[in-house]
Amino acid sequence: xxxxxxxxxxxxxxxxxxxxxxxxxxxxxxxxxxxxxxxxxxxxxxxxxxxxxxxxxxxxxxxxxxxxxxxxxxxxxxxxxxxxxxxxxxxxxxxxxxxxxxxxxxxxxxxxxxxxxxxxxxxxxxxxxxxxxxxxxxxxxxxxxxxxxxxxxxxxxxxxxxxxxxxxxxxxxxxxxxxxxxxxxxxxxxxxxxxxxxxxxxxxxxxxxxxxxxxxxxxxxxxxxxxxxxxxxxxxxxxxxxxxxxxxxxxxxxxxxxxxxxxxxxxxxxxxxxxxxxxxxxxxxxxxx
Amino acid sequence: xxxxxxxxxxxxxxxxxxxxxxxxxxxxxxxxxxxxxxxxxxxxxxxxxxxxxxxxxxxxxxxxxxxxxxxxxxxxxxxxxxxxxxxxxxxxxxxxxxxxxxxxxxxxxxxxxxxxxxxxxxxxxxxxxxxxxxxxxxxxxxxxxxxxxxxxxxxxxxxxxxxxxxxxxxxxxxxxxxxxxxxxxxxxxxxxxxxxxxxxxxxxxxxxxxxxxxxxxxxxxxxxxxxxxxxxxxxxxxxxxxx
Numbered sequence: 001x002x003x004x005x006x007x008x009x010x011x012x013x014x015x016x017x018x019x020x021x022x023x024x025x026x027x028x029x030x031x032x033x034x035x036x037x038x039x040x041x042x043x044x045x046x047x048x049x050x051x052x053x054x055x056x057x058x059x060x061x062x063x064x065x066x067x068x069x070x071x072x073x074x075x076x077x078x079x080x081x082x083x084x085x086x087x088x089x090x091x092x093x094x095x096x097x098x099x100x101x102x103x104x105x106x107x108x109x110x111x112x113x114x115x116x117x118x119x120x121x122x123x124x125x126x127x128x129x130x131x132x133x134x135x136x137x138x139x140x141x142x143x144x145x146x147x148x149x150x151x152x153x154x155x156x157x158x159x160x161x162x163x164x165x166x167x168x169x170x171x172x173x174x175x176x177x178x179x180x181x182x183x184x185x186x187x188x189x190x191x192x193x194x195x196x197x198x199x200x201x202x203x204x205x206x207x208x209x210x211x212x213x214x215x216x217x218x219x220x221x222x223x224x225x226x227x228x229x230x231x232x233x234x235x236x237x238x239x240x241x242x243x244x245x246x247x248x249x250x251x252x253x254x255x256x257x258x259x260x261x262x263x264x265x266x267x268x269x270x271x272x273x274x275x276x277x278x279x280x281x282x283x284x285x286x287x288x289x
Numbered sequence: 290x291x292x293x294x295x296x297x298x299x300x301x302x303x304x305x306x307x308x309x310x311x312x313x314x315x316x317x318x319x320x321x322x323x324x325x326x327x328x329x330x331x332x333x334x335x336x337x338x339x340x341x342x343x344x345x346x347x348x349x350x351x352x353x354x355x356x357x358x359x360x361x362x363x364x365x366x367x368x369x370x371x372x373x374x375x376x377x378x379x380x381x382x383x384x385x386x387x388x389x390x391x392x393x394x395x396x397x398x399x400x401x402x403x404x405x406x407x408x409x410x411x412x413x414x415x416x417x418x419x420x421x422x423x424x425x426x427x428x429x430x431x432x433x434x435x436x437x438x439x440x441x442x443x444x445x446x447x448x449x450x451x452x453x454x455x456x457x458x459x460x461x462x463x464x465x466x467x468x469x470x471x472x473x474x475x476x477x478x479x480x481x482x483x484x485x486x487x488x489x490x491x492x493x494x495x496x497x498x499x500x501x502x503x504x505x506x507x508x509x510x511x512x513x514x515x516x517x518x519x520x521x522x523x524x525x526x527x528x529x530x531x532x
Contacts, residue, residue, distance in 0.1 A: 001412070059406020059426025066385035066403045073292050076409055077384035130378065130489050131415045188486075190353070195483050195497060196307075196365055199355035205364055206312075208349030211342045215417040218408060282486070283417040286351060286369070 002221045003276035006056035012272050014050025018115040019152025025112030040094045079121035086114040119148040131282045134180035163247030170240035193285035204288035220284045224277020231274050238267025297395035300467030302494035308501045309460035312366030316452035320348040323451035328436040333424030345422045347431045371418040371431035372493035379410035396433045
């Protein structure tokens with residue numbers, strides 16, 4: 001799949017933002033006043049900024065308002081609704097906490113649930129696609145959720161919790177690749193796709209078009225597959241293993257937390273790029289790719 | 290709503306005969322022509338006369354070779370366009386309600402006034418049947434020429450999709466596949482029409498008729514007659530080697 005920068009930015013940063021909100025709803029970190037204000041600003045910039053980035057790849061932005069209408073069937077629509085609901089709810093929580101000093105424990109907890117639901121709906125946009133068997137597996141939502149709450153805990157300054165969650169993330173990233181490889185290997189052949197397998201071995205004689213087209217550009221992106229193994233190790237190390245080791249093995253402090261965060265974000269972006277770039281769409285079979 | 294209708298009154302669709310199709314791309318051209326000048330945003334081209342041309346098409350013809358071990362290969366031309374699936378994943382993933390399936394005839398269409406061009410429907414389609422128009426930023430797909438088939442301003446013989454009307458080899462058939470007594474349904478039953486990638490659960494309405502079994506000539510590939518040059522050529526070969 002074509003790794004559109006807007007979608008990578010969107011899923012990585014809005015995931016982090018909603019992950020941070022999920023912790024803040026529970027009163028973590030336990031701060032008030034201007035510090036709390038600063039935390040809310042960071043969370044909103046990440047969450048809302050990511051959402052805005054996701055609109056950059058839309059071909060026809062003027063109709064965007066309709067995207068909130070199909071929540072009964074569409075995970076993308078549900079995601080939009082959940083994201084806006086979460087941001088509105090946390091707006092109230094933030095105002096009450098910062099300016100009135102109220103605790104807002106119940107509303108905050110509801111907000112946390114909404115933040116996690118938002119991340120889950122984001123993951124389901126990809127998980128639901130039967131055409132991309134690498135994504136169509138139960139670990140995909142877990143991968144997204146662990147990215148969000150692990151990165152969120154790191155942002156919230158909960159070093160030890162973040163360390164444990166990122167260690168769990170390392171395991172899930174690895175399992176997701178193993179499962180993904182197994183599923184992708186079962187994608188089938190050109191003979192299966194064309195239904196001509198009974199005639200013998202099927203091979204491409206002439207493509208339907210000599211030039212590139214939308215389907216090839218968008219869904220038969222193969223650059224990512226060449227260095228996939230190396231990139232997986234880099235993403236795994238940066239996003240999960242190294243930050244987890246730093247957080248769990250060194251005394252908590254701003255410097256170590258900052259280093260862990262920088263590594264995690266770099267790794268998460270590489271991992272997300274690879275998530276798209278190495279995913280094989282079944283339509284590639286018709287092109288013999 | 291982008292929920293799929295529980296059932297449709299008709300299942301209009303195409304039956305494509307892979308035995309008869311000669312791969313002339315006439316249907317591709319007729320489709321592009323009709324759908325550029327009629328319903329919806331035109332099918333644009335980018336850099337059409339330049340070094341990197343591309344464009345939007347709703348129908349494309351792929352050519353494949355199939356070969357049994359030790360036999361001659363067989364060429365099969367396979368036109369592909371929207372299959373108007375009964376369980377169309379492209380409809381339910383749409384966040385705006387732009388993508389929908391008509392209850393009256395089962396045609397899957399895009400409401401261009403609601404489409405945001407997010408491309409998720411194209412991702413959900415196993416058949417590569419949807420292409421985002423780069424000019425309009427709107428998802429384009431086969432409409433089954435909905436502006437022809439019911440168009441009483443056209444002569445009756447023209448009230449079929451443009452690809453069917455133009456096919457010079459009679460490889461494309463149009464009709465109601467929900468009616469077991471229709472010509473297309475009988476054709477599918479007679480010839481063992483099949484679905485593309487049925488295991489993905491999309492339940493395509495369009496059917497493909499498999500190529501009829503071909504006889505195999507009792508011949509073997511030609512043997513090389515002159516591996517080692519002899520006589521004058523042999524002398525020339527050695528002489529040239531020594532030079």
